[in-house]
Amino acid sequence: MTGLGVAAPNGVGIPAFTDAIKAGTSGIRYDPELASLQFSCQIAGKPEVSEILQLQYLDALELRNFNSSGILYGLIAGIDAWKDAQLPVGADLEPDWDSGTIFGAGSSGLDKLREAIYKVDDLQVRRLGSTVVPQTMASGISAWLGGKLALANQVTTNSSACATGAESVLMAYERIRNGHAKRMLAGSTSDAGPYIWGGFDALRVCTFKHNDHPAAGSRPMSASASGFVPGSGAGALVLESLDSALERGAPIYAEVLGGHVNSGAQRGDGSMTAPNSIAVQRCIREAIKAAGVEPQEIDAINGHLTATGKDALEIGNWSTALGRRGKDFPYMNALKCMIGHCLSASGSIELVAAVLQLYEGFLFPNINCEDLHPDIAAIIDPEKIPQQLVYKELNLIAKASFGFGDVNACVILKKYK
Amino acid sequence: MDKETLITQLKEIVKPYAKNEEALLNINENTDFVNDLKINSANLVDVVLDVEEQFNIVIDNESMERMLNVKSAIEIIEAKLGAQ
Numbered sequence: 001m002t003g004l005g006v007a008a009p010n011g012v013g014i015p016a017f018t019d020a021i022k023a024g025t026s027g028i029r030y031d032p033e034l035a036s037l038q039f040s041c042q043i044a045g046k047p048e049v050s051e052i053l054q055l056q057y058l059d060a061l062e063l064r065n066f067n068s069s070g071i072l073y074g075l076i077a078g079i080d081a082w083k084d085a086q087l088p089v090g091a092d093l094e095p096d097w098d099s100g101t102i103f104g105a106g107s108s109g110l111d112k113l114r115e116a117i118y119k120v121d122d123l124q125v126r127r128l129g130s131t132v133v134p135q136t137m138a139s140g141i142s143a144w145l146g147g148k149l150a151l152a153n154q155v156t157t158n159s160s161a162c163a164t165g166a167e168s169v170l171m172a173y174e175r176i177r178n179g180h181a182k183r184m185l186a187g188s189t190s191d192a193g194p195y196i197w198g199g200f201d202a203l204r205v206c207t208f209k210h211n212d213h214p215a216a217g218s219r220p221m222s223a224s225a226s227g228f229v230p231g232s233g234a235g236a237l238v239l240e241s242l243d244s245a246l247e248r249g250a251p252i253y254a255e256v257l258g259g260h261v262n263s264g265a266q267r268g269d270g271s272m273t274a275p276n277s278i279a280v281q282r283c284i285r286e287a288i289k290a291a292g293v294e295p296q297e298i299d300a301i302n303g304h305l306t307a308t309g310k311d312a313l314e315i316g317n318w319s320t321a322l323g324r325r326g327k328d329f330p331y332m333n334a335l336k337c338m339i340g341h342c343l344s345a346s347g348s349i350e351l352v353a354a355v356l357q358l359y360e361g362f363l364f365p366n367i368n369c370e371d372l373h374p375d376i377a378a379i380i381d382p383e384k385i386p387q388q389l390v391y392k393e394l395n396l397i398a399k400a401s402f403g404f405g406d407v408n409a410c411v412i413l414k415k416y417k
Numbered sequence: 418m419d420k421e422t423l424i425t426q427l428k429e430i431v432k433p434y435a436k437n438e439e440a441l442l443n444i445n446e447n448t449d450f451v452n453d454l455k456i457n458s459a460n461l462v463d464v465v466l467d468v469e470e471q472f473n474i475v476i477d478n479e480s481m482e483r484m485l486n487v488k489s490a491i492e493i494i495e496a497k498l499g500a501q
Contacts, residue, residue: 060433061433061434061460064433064463127466129462129463129466130459130460130462130463131463
């Protein structure tokens with residue numbers, strides 16, 4: 001991994017994001033729009049993007065009738081990651097046949113789609129203009145990035161609900177490993193706003209108890225966790241072969257040792273919305289096997305941990321899969337405590353955090369779990385869930401994401417030495 | 418409305434889409450939207466919509482297909498305005 005980029009609710013750009021996760025800064029704010037629409041959950045996480053910042057990624061013409069927050073976040077993260085890897089950006093570039101992107105999304109341009117639907121129903125289809133398709137097609141984000149970065153290898157969008165970001169990294173990794181590309185921009189993005197979050201509010205999986213104190217609302221692993229806080233944003237990671245990175249003299253943040261994706265097939269205790277624990281454990285074990293390491297070697301875990309009732313189950317699954325518990329358990333982190341659940345973007349934003357942890361050697365604080373859930377404390381020693389920033393040399397981090405459809409993805413990252 | 422005024426108004430309309438600034442500066446009756454101004458062909462539908470709005474006219478599909486340069490645009494706008 002040679003480049004990172006992020007547009008997160010608690011920090012846009014790697015320097016701001018790094019500071020925020022070290023300080024335990026929450027990006028969760030009260031959202032008057034959700035309140036006026038009578039949502040149960042009226043707090044959310046949105047990256048703060050000024051108009052001046054937008055103009056660094058989109059020109060004035062591109063911003064005409066532009067209304068797709070997911071594409072905007074994805075462009076910020078993706079272009080930043082590419083530049084961070086010291087790779088060229090610009091309209092005058094020749095096609096780069098060796099570079100591509102797998103940039104995931106759960107949906108695209110819902111606000112834009114809403115505009116279009118209103119016009120179509122109002123018999124105004126001919127007045128839609130040219131901007132609807134590129135902003136609402138599922139592959140919109142990879143298409144926009146491909147043009148900005150002259151990517152001429154595979155340019156596609158993957159989609160596997162909240163596992164999308166972790167899956168994109170593994171798909172990019174496999175493409176490079178199979179020799180089909182030298183460099184791949186992996187990542188994922190998620191729109192902000194009521195039209196993407198409404199369905200979750202209706203499922204009653206979002207918290208409605210913290211509308212008056214947003215920063216305390218997202219409480220993974222806490223006894224008082226009462227549902228997730230919806231979030232949005234994008235994360236991006238440049239993957240390339242070691243040969244390519246060394247040849248370019250690019251700084252190397254971390255190595256992807258391997259990983260695994262699978263599904264619980266919505267059997268057993270798995271369903272459209274709940275994970276099959278056997279599949280989760282299998283995914284973790286297969287990832288570790290693919291990485292060629294032992295479960296005992298994992299120093300830290302960056303969990304999925306959404307702050308719904310499933311956190312203790314997830315911890316139990318990690319414990320069973322690794323065969324480790326109590327004081328022997330790795331350190332455990334849940335970034336959702338600061339940014340909420342960024343849905344299809346969650347995996348990639350959290351992977352960016354995990355890579356920063358390895359590269360700089362720290363464990364970010366788990367805020368809002370001062371009342372650790374007793375079911376979790378029964379499995380792992382509370383010291384393994386740091387509530388303050390800890391500087392510590394880490395060698396291996398396991399990152400997993402799980403999604404609706406009973407899908408799982410687990411990535412094993414190693415510090416590059 | 419005389420031709421010069423029409424061209425001046427058209428110039429303002431195509432300005433955000435034109436990639437060739439020199440051609441835009443020298444816009445005249447013979448200017449082609451795609452070949453000279455380097456307007457992305459997908460943006461031609463936006464130019465038509467902006468023309469409709471500016472002149473308060475409706476441009477039918479056949480006219481839309483023909484509206485590829487300043488000359489045809491002027492003809493179409495004049496015809497629509499005359500028919501009102």
